[in-house]
Amino acid sequence: MLLALVSAYVYARPAKPQSPVFQPASNPYAQGIFANGIIESYQAHGENINIYPDVSGTVREILVAEGESVKQARRCWRLTTPCNERHRPAEGQADAAGSLLQELKAQPRKRISRWHAPKSS
Numbered sequence: 001m002l003l004a005l006v007s008a009y010v011y012a013r014p015a016k017p018q019s020p021v022f023q024p025a026s027n028p029y030a031q032g033i034f035a036n037g038i039i040e041s042y043q044a045h046g047e048n049i050n051i052y053p054d055v056s057g058t059v060r061e062i063l064v065a066e067g068e069s070v071k072q073a074r075r076c077w078r079l080t081t082p083c084n085e086r087h088r089p090a091e092g093q094a095d096a097a098g099s100l101l102q103e104l105k106a107q108p109r110k111r112i113s114r115w116h117a118p119k120s121s
Contacts (some may be wrong), residue, residue, distance in 0.1 A: 038050055038051070039051055039070070051076070057079035057080050058079065058080045059077050059078070059080075060077075060078045060079060060080045061077060062076070062077050063075055063077055064076050
């Protein structure tokens, strides 16, 4: 009986965690979250919902509060996607090119009559 009590005590003690073999990666998002996960339903007949963004980016605005009811297809947050950030300069260049095109179209052009076109040799 004494042997059983001693062995139960020895084996019930939690083991010391081993030191890591390598240093784990630090969190690059000090003030952010990784927005993949599951929204769990409190209802017995409810269904858990997997959430994941179609594109990656920084959360610009959170549109729901904790504990608020959410229906299907409701937007929960707005992202500032890296794709949008890269395209902003290109949009400005496209607008400038469009203005230049409108200016060039507005300039008078020399009209060539098809009846008096130069003869080719």
